[in-house]
Amino acid sequence: MKELTVKTRNGITRTRYRPTWAEVDLKALEHNYIKVKRLAGKDVQMMAVVKANAYGHGTVEVSKVLEGMGVNYLGVATTDEAVRLRDHGIKTPILVLGSVLPEEVRIAKDRDITLTLCNHDILKEIKALAKSEEDRGIRVKVHIKVDTGMGRIGVWHEDALHFVKEVSNEKSITLEGIYTHFSSAGRDEFFTAYQMESFERLLAAIEKSWIKIPLRHAANSIATVDYKRAHLNLARPGLIIYGMYPKYTFPKLIKLKPVLSLKTRVVFLKDIPPGRSISYGRTFISQRHTKIATLPIGYADGYHRGLSNKAEVLIHGQYASIVGKITMDQTMIDVGHIRGVKIGDEVVLIGKQGHHEIRIEKLARLAGTIAYDFICAISNRVPRIYK
Numbered sequence: 001m002k003e004l005t006v007k008t009r010n011g012i013t014r015t016r017y018r019p020t021w022a023e024v025d026l027k028a029l030e031h032n033y034i035k036v037k038r039l040a041g042k043d044v045q046m047m048a049v050v051k052a053n054a055y056g057h058g059t060v061e062v063s064k065v066l067e068g069m070g071v072n073y074l075g076v077a078t079t080d081e082a083v084r085l086r087d088h089g090i091k092t093p094i095l096v097l098g099s100v101l102p103e104e105v106r107i108a109k110d111r112d113i114t115l116t117l118c119n120h121d122i123l124k125e126i127k128a129l130a131k132s133e134e135d136r137g138i139r140v141k142v143h144i145k146v147d148t149g150m151g152r153i154g155v156w157h158e159d160a161l162h163f164v165k166e167v168s169n170e171k172s173i174t175l176e177g178i179y180t181h182f183s184s185a186g187r188d189e190f191f192t193a194y195q196m197e198s199f200e201r202l203l204a205a206i207e208k209s210w211i212k213i214p215l216r217h218a219a220n221s222i223a224t225v226d227y228k229r230a231h232l233n234l235a236r237p238g239l240i241i242y243g244m245y246p247k248y249t250f251p252k253l254i255k256l257k258p259v260l261s262l263k264t265r266v267v268f269l270k271d272i273p274p275g276r277s278i279s280y281g282r283t284f285i286s287q288r289h290t291k292i293a294t295l296p297i298g299y300a301d302g303y304h305r306g307l308s309n310k311a312e313v314l315i316h317g318q319y320a321s322i323v324g325k326i327t328m329d330q331t332m333i334d335v336g337h338i339r340g341v342k343i344g345d346e347v348v349l350i351g352k353q354g355h356h357e358i359r360i361e362k363l364a365r366l367a368g369t370i371a372y373d374f375i376c377a378i379s380n381r382v383p384r385i386y387k
């Protein structure tokens, strides 16, 4: 059996025996980054969003590649994610996109992590730290988050000028950036324009007050591709860096390469006469003599249960259907129409084999969810192999 050699967190190489793995094509990542950067233009800096383990691709490996390509900023969701990158020697500025608790301020300061600022608790904590004996003269880098219609974290745009003034007067804070986030980019152009106008109005008022904030940003993947007005001087894409399209019309606008493939191997085969049921709940009953292969992957690996009796996989370069319910650790496919299938044969669940390709966007739709959810769900049990 082909052994999988996997680099673990602390750089130790370890052999994994599981014949289910995700291949991460770092060349495809480079390709996508170049395409996205070119599309945004040279006046727009790049913050690559690498939260949630870089959408399941491996934050450290992905961030190292992006750092090597000169990315200006990395965006993560939590302080933990940022600290992990610093622990692995990443020097690029990192913004925590979520709102943190006061007790996280000190570590952010110590590890040169930029915080999102949108409440007085954090502001108070920074001031208190700066006043304390050992931290005299500290500066914490922040980006203020403005809510223009996402309804999540952020200062309401109507109240933001006041907050900006307050923060800009604070000696212990470097007010490096200000940003907002779209709730319906690509889906509701009127509401997106309303959000953009609210943010632009605020930026104009800030400028009028003689406050200089170097970085101003709003564009997620969708806005990076087709809402130039939101580029300002920094774009903040995630999904497209990993080669997935957030909208079905986007392949016309930008050519991306999927970075992640999901593969496994046949571990069991059996002949099935007509009338036999497959898997929990007996949702599939064979209509003819056929051959069923069992794959060592299930919903605990992130292979969404909603794909039961719906999705197809690739084996011997041909499509084979999933039959019956996907279980926690195993999934059955019908290979009755494919000659010569044997135990150990490679199966592609996401990615290319022969002339065919299975895309995450399509699987997500079949499962009744979105590519974001699907890709993040691929669990830790699946080793990532870097190419």
Ligand SMILES: *Cc1c(COP(=O)(O)O)cnc(C)c1O
Pocket (backbone or CB within 6 Å): 049, 051, 097, 181, 219, 220, 221, 222, 236, 237, 238, 239, 240, 246
């Ligand atoms: C996740 C996230 C992004 C990236 O979104 P994509 O749609 O993947 O490009 C950008 N900004 C914020 C605030 C986010 O939380």
